[in-house]
Amino acid sequence: MDLAELMRSRRPCVVLTGAGISTESGIPDFRSPSGIWAQYDPMEYATISAFRRDPAKVWEFYALRFEALSRAEPNAGHLALAELERGGFVRAVVTQNIDGLHTRAGSADVIEVHGSIRTASCPACGERMALADLVEALGDDPAPGCARCGEILKPDVVMFGELLPVGALERAQQLVRTAGMLLVVGSSLEVYPVAALPDEALAAGASLAIVNQAPTPYDGLAEVRVDGPAGATLAALAEALASP
Ligand code: APR
Numbered sequence: 001m002d003l004a005e006l007m008r009s010r011r012p013c014v015v016l017t018g019a020g021i022s023t024e025s026g027i028p029d030f031r032s033p034s035g036i037w038a039q040y041d042p043m044e045y046a047t048i049s050a051f052r053r054d055p056a057k058v059w060e061f062y063a064l065r066f067e068a069l070s071r072a073e074p075n076a077g078h079l080a081l082a083e084l085e086r087g088g089f090v091r092a093v094v095t096q097n098i099d100g101l102h103t104r105a106g107s108a109d110v111i112e113v114h115g116s117i118r119t120a121s122c123p124a125c126g127e128r129m130a131l132a133d134l135v136e137a138l139g140d141d142p143a144p145g146c147a148r149c150g151e152i153l154k155p156d157v158v159m160f161g162e163l164l165p166v167g168a169l170e171r172a173q174q175l176v177r178t179a180g181m182l183l184v185v186g187s188s189l190e191v192y193p194v195a196a197l198p199d200e201a202l203a204a205g206a207s208l209a210i211v212n213q214a215p216t217p218y219d220g221l222a223e224v225r226v227d228g229p230a231g232a233t234l235a236a237l238a239e240a241l242a243s244p
Contacts, residue, residue, distance in 0.1 A: 004240035010181035012091035020186020025072040048161040056142040078105035080234035094172040115157040122146035176201040189216040
């Protein structure tokens with residue numbers, strides 16, 4: 001069975017995306033040879049304890065990334081998923097990405113389980129600020145403080161060692177348990193708890209399909225496995241499903 005046939009017969013589908021869907025928008029992923037973790041040690045830049053130890057260093061790392069992230073445009077893969085949602089094939093997109101590109105591409109139901117680059121919050125008083133405003137000032141102030149209480153703000157992205165936003169994770173779990181099919185796009189499926197979602201989908205009787213340019217631990221359990229670029233693969237899928 002090919003991907004289009006599977007999606008036609010098993011809809012509604014829930015899609016789980018990772019960094020690999022945004023590489024064609026110019027945003028590097030994490031675990032490819034050219035990925036972010038090949039250059040930066042995640043223990044130094046992406047854990048909550050690293051942030052508490054040296055917030056300015058972690059803010060510097062994010063400031064570099066925010067610039068690339070905010071310049072990026074949705075690609076054919078994001079656009080195809082939005083079209084598949086409008087066509088009734090996709091119920092929702094669960095994403096590990098913080099780039100906001102699914103929403104910008106027109107997907108209406110997007111669950112951001114690792115947060116987003118839209119805002120930063122104060123760990124002390126809860127004040128929330130738009131990140132774009134902070135990034136502009138970052139040159140002068142390497143670790144921006146809360147306008148209300150002065151505490152150093154934290155970007156609203158989930159760092160290693162932090163819990164995922166409870167509501168988002170619960171919604172993602174509920175969605176995959178009631179889906180006919182889970183389609184994973186551009187994720188190594190190595191980071192938990194998100195990497196448990198395919199297991200939850202399979203346990204509830206859903207079909208699993210994976211579009212990823214490198215092996216994943218779930219490949220043997222997938223009914224359809226495409227080792228190709230997300231953009232062209234999803235565009236072809238949306239085109240195949242556009243005709244009755
Ligand atoms: N098409 C298909 N697959 C691609 C493409 C592409 N154009 N580009 C990259 N890939 C694949 C890579 O081969 C890789 O297997 O996407 C996968 C991305 O995996 P990761 O880099 O591990 O990204 P992700 O799974 O999203 O990481 C999960 O780890 O560090 C954290 O918080 C970060 O949310 C992230 C989490």
